[in-house]
Amino acid sequence: MYELQQVGANSFYIQSPAKIGLFRLNKTDVCLIDSGSDKEAGRKVRQILDKNGWHLTAIYNTHSNADHIGGNKYLQGQTGCHIYAPGIECDFTNHTILEPAFLYGGFPPKDLRHKFLLAQESNAEALTGDKLPEGLQMISLPGHFFDMVGFRTSDDVVYLADCLSSGETLEKYQIGFIYDVAAYLQTLEQVKEMKASMFVPAHAAASEDIASLAQINIDKVVKIAEKIASLCASPRGFEEILQRLFQDYGLVMNFEQYALVGSTVRSYLSWMKDTGRLEAVFEECRLLWKAV
Numbered sequence: 047m048y049e050l051q052q053v054g055a056n057s058f059y060i061q062s063p064a065k066i067g068l069f070r071l072n073k074t075d076v077c078l079i080d081s082g083s084d085k086e087a088g089r090k091v092r093q094i095l096d097k098n099g100w101h102l103t104a105i106y107n108t109h110s111n112a113d114h115i116g117g118n119k120y121l122q123g124q125t126g127c128h129i130y131a132p133g134i135e136c137d138f139t140n141h142t143i144l145e146p147a148f149l150y151g152g153f154p155p156k157d158l159r160h161k162f163l164l165a166q167e168s169n170a171e172a173l174t175g176d177k178l179p180e181g182l183q184m185i186s187l188p189g190h191f192f193d194m195v196g197f198r199t200s201d202d203v204v205y206l207a208d209c210l211s212s213g214e215t216l217e218k219y220q221i222g223f224i225y226d227v228a229a230y231l232q233t234l235e236q237v238k239e240m241k242a243s244m245f246v247p248a249h250a251a252a253s254e255d256i257a258s259l260a261q262i263n264i265d266k267v268v269k270i271a272e273k274i275a276s277l278c279a280s281p282r283g284f285e286e287i288l289q290r291l292f293q294d295y296g297l298v299m300n301f302e303q304y305a306l307v308g309s310t311v312r313s314y315l316s317w318m319k320d321t322g323r324l325e326a327v328f329e330e331c332r333l334l335w336k337a338v
Contacts, residue, residue, distance in 0.1 A: 050091040050098075053244045053252055056181070060094060062087060064113040064248045067197065067205040070100070071179050077104045079197055079205045080248070081117030084161050086270040092124055106173060106182070107131040108207035109194035110138030112145060114248070116161060118168035132174035132184070133193030144334035149305040157301035160245060189230025190223065202243040204256075209233050210263040212250035220295040221270055221321055222263075224310050227317035231267060234260045242325030248324075255303035271323070274314055 049061045056070040066087075067079030076095070079322055081088060094104055102125045107115050110131060118129050118139065133141040138144045146154035146163045158164070171177070173195070178184060181200035190208045197205045209230075211222050224230045238260040244257040255260070277290050288311055292299050297307065315335055318324040327334045 048087075048094070049087075050094050051252070053200060053246060054203040057201050057203035057244075059246050060091060061207075061254065062090075064111075064204075064208075065252075065308055066091060066117075067094040067246060068094075069179075069182055069197075069199055071103065071181070074099065074101050075103050076077070076100045077106060077179060077182070078102065078121070079106050080108055080114040080207075081105050081118040081121055083113040083165075085117065085120045085166070087117045088124075091117060091121060097189065103124070103128045104128040104130060104177075104179070106178075106197065107135060107139060107170065108187075108205070108227050108248075109191040110135040110142075110145065110198060111191060111208065112142065112161060112163050112165040114207070115139050115168065116165045117144075118170070119166040121323045122168050128177075129168050130177050131170045132173040135191065136170050136172050137192050138192075139165075140165050141169060146305070151309075154305075155301065158305055161223045162302065163305070179224075179240040187233050189226050189233045198242065202324075203247055204240060204242040204245050206245055206247040206256070208248050209237060210247055210250060210256075210259055213259070213262050215249060216262065216266050220266075220297065221291065221307050221310055222266070223306050224267070224313055227267065227271075227313050228320075231264060234264050234315030236265075238264075271314060271318060274311070274318065275323055275337045278324055278335045281329070281336040283334055284308075284312065286314075287335065 047135050051060055052058050058068040060066040063084050066082050068076055104127050142165045146158040183198045184197040187196045187209045194207055196207050238257045246252045276286055288308055324335050325338055327336055
């Protein structure tokens with residue numbers, strides 16, 4: 047863990063629970079794509095930088111989930127580097143309580159205010175095209191989170207952030223986190239058509255071919271939607287739908303999974319309503335979902 051892997055003339059990634067990209071700007075200056083999950087991840091990154099005699103100029107966050115921005119504060123404090131994040135992700139990075147509050151749908155209990163969902167705040171600036179160094183191109187990858195982006199380097203390596211998961215992860219957890227299902231599917235279709243010398247997803251193996259894995263992720267979304275539609279053959283409330291999904295997929299319920307999977311299921315329900323597959327019915331002061 048935290049080994050440096052070279053995937054292009056100037057492109058690297060650091061193996062970690064959420065891969066950290068590293069792009070060499072010249073002999074001494076580098077930038078990072080994300081920073082890991084916490085201060086300890088930041089320390090390990092700093093050790094790699096020092097070992098190679100590299101100076102960190104900036105961190106480009108793909109999105110604001112805690113496992114991608116957790117090392118920001120430490121690395122910024124140690125190096126004075128700039129931090130950039132796209133769109134609303136910048137606000138979440140500067141005000142990290144927004145992530146658990148968004149997931150829970152209100153003020154989060156202490157059970158959700160931990161480093162896996164609540165990173166330390168850092169001083170991030172809005173990521174716009176003029177903030178990118180030469181050799182780094184931003185790619186819009188919405189769906190998993192609000193304004194998530196990836197990056198393509200001048201040596202043709204594409205960092206894909208969280209827009210897809212490995213087949214093993216999907217099999218284990220079944221319901222991967224998605225904020226906007228429609229945008230997520232569009233992103234996966236976009237990724238299917240991409241060509242690059244190497245693709246580096248944050249939560250799957252680096253690969254020269256990404257199309258087959260993108261299709262596996264698309265198929266999983268379709269199956270989850272079909273499962274929800276079948277559960278809603280008769281009107282059901284959200285909590286009952288969530289309970290059945292956990293039971294049928296053999297998932298373990300706790301506060302973190304309730305927030306992550308629950309938020310995703312709400313996103314599925316919204317998408318399926320907007321596309322005419324479900325209707326919302328209010329009965330006896332309850333919101334029920336019914337397949338059309």
